[in-house]
Amino acid sequence: MRDFKSIKITKREEGLEIHNPVNFPLVGMDSSSAVFKLPNEQCVKIYTDPEQLKNEADALKAGQHLSFIPEIYEMGPNFIVTEYVNGPPLKEYVRNCTYLPESLANKLLAVIKGMASANLAIGNAPLEHIFVLDHEELKCINPVISAHKTPPVPIPLLRDLKGILLQDSFLTHVKNSEPKIYKKWMKFFRKNRFDYKKITVVSGGSGHGVKTEDPRNLIGKGHQGAVYRVDDEKCVKIYAKLSQFTKEREVLLASQNLSFIPKVFETGPNFILMEYLQGPDLNTFLKTQSKLPEEVTTRLLKILKTMRKSGFKKIDAPLRHIIVTNQGFKLVDHVYSFSKRQDRPLELFRNLHERNFLDTFLDQVKALDPKIYVEWTSRPIPLTREEAVAEVDIKSTKKKRKKEKDKDKRK
Numbered sequence: 001m002r003d004f005k006s007i008k009i010t011k012r013e014e015g016l017e018i019h020n021p022v023n024f025p026l027v028g029m030d031s032s033s034a035v036f037k038l039p040n041e042q043c044v045k046i047y048t049d050p051e052q053l054k055n056e057a058d059a060l061k062a063g064q065h066l067s068f069i070p071e072i073y074e075m076g077p078n079f080i081v082t083e084y085v086n087g088p089p090l091k092e093y094v095r096n097c098t099y100l101p102e103s104l105a106n107k108l109l110a111v112i113k114g115m116a117s118a119n120l121a122i123g124n125a126p127l128e129h130i131f132v133l134d135h136e137e138l139k140c141i142n143p144v145i146s147a148h149k150t151p152p153v154p155i156p157l158l159r160d161l162k163g164i165l166l167q168d169s170f171l172t173h174v175k176n177s178e179p180k181i182y183k184k185w186m187k188f189f190r191k192n193r194f195d196y197k198k199i200t201v202v203s204g205g206s207g208h209g210v211k212t213e214d215p216r217n218l219i220g221k222g223h224q225g226a227v228y229r230v231d232d233e234k235c236v237k238i239y240a241k242l243s244q245f246t247k248e249r250e251v252l253l254a255s256q257n258l259s260f261i262p263k264v265f266e267t268g269p270n271f272i273l274m275e276y277l278q279g280p281d282l283n284t285f286l287k288t289q290s291k292l293p294e295e296v297t298t299r300l301l302k303i304l305k306t307m308r309k310s311g312f313k314k315i316d317a318p319l320r321h322i323i324v325t326n327q328g329f330k331l332v333d334h335v336y337s338f339s340k341r342q343d344r345p346l347e348l349f350r351n352l353h354e355r356n357f358l359d360t361f362l363d364q365v366k367a368l369d370p371k372i373y374v375e376w377t378s379r380p381i382p383l384t385r386e387e388a389v390a391e392v393d394i395k396s397t398k399k400k401r402k403k404e405k406d407k408d409k410r411k
């Protein structure tokens, strides 16, 4: 008999390596596990990470009494065999709906209540993890044990429903059929309304980043500010220092006509309310690529050339600051774009070098724009941060000035 135990999966830097001599169909995988379809409407998930296996097994076990949690048939040191869930994910199933049908809304509410009673949550991307089977039976794969302080409201699910314009219709259903639950949710929302105007950000957090007291809605932070999600389309960057706020505000407002600059909605005394950019940053994106797509080079080159043409002083595009959106590449963090002189994209070079893509990038640049290629490569490219710092004029002048000052003091 064919036995899935002869399937071997190994985690490698380039991704998961799968040896599948029995040819069971692969139905899904992530960076450390893979799912295969077995005969008899079963499937097996094979793990390389014992902790992931334990967490997922604990959650599935905690939900075995719930009809919408897949049944476990067998478990081993690196695998779990469960029923095979065959049907479209909810997101696809309701794609063209203008409202959530009553029967489906009821079932979804039952899932939410059942999950909560078993101390489970749906996890990330709920609409992709709930499947619709025959007779609209729902199955929720990948439940997770609720964190200690999980709010009493299924926030990720409501957010995803909002994303496909079905949140209102679902909430109306909850209001009518379970007014108590609805009231509890609304109370939670009122109490936790996020007011970014009350948030303060100060310099000197761990790793030289800024410090903020409020982790809710935090998207990211750097040396100058902290960025918070405000709603589906907006986020706000709050600055620790007024001087940096003024600098970045000037750049963003003066460059709203450039397609790679995030749109600004409003500026306040220490914040900039801007377009929330949906998508992975380019570093995360490139981690999934074995070769540097030429399209990436073309787009980066276009941004860097536009920056130069538009009078930007600092010409750079660090991979972590490029967000890959469906409206193209966008570049964030412009605090020093008008004030620090830097002619070559040194941080971009360094980031590409770390990903092993610098040589390909430069070859592609050479073919696309020989003049820029010569400009960039006529001097050696500094590959460490220290070398790069020494090249940036203003920084080295600052250093020199400081040295002179120190000398003066000693005199």
Ligand SMILES: Nc1ncnc2c1ncn2[C@@H]1O[C@H](COP(=O)(O)OP(=O)(O)O)[C@@H](O)[C@H]1O
Binding pocket: 219, 220, 221, 222, 223, 224, 225, 226, 227, 235, 237, 262, 274, 275, 276, 277, 278, 281, 320, 321, 323, 332, 333, 334, 335
């Ligand atoms: N408009 C935006 N949309 C989505 N994410 C953003 C946006 N602006 C910033 N971020 C995220 O927040 C992080 C910190 O913002 P950034 O402007 O780099 O702050 P800092 O100036 O302190 O380095 C960014 O690296 C990015 O991941």
Ligand SMILES: [Mg+2]
Binding pocket: 221, 222, 223, 321, 333
């Ligand atoms: Mg930054």
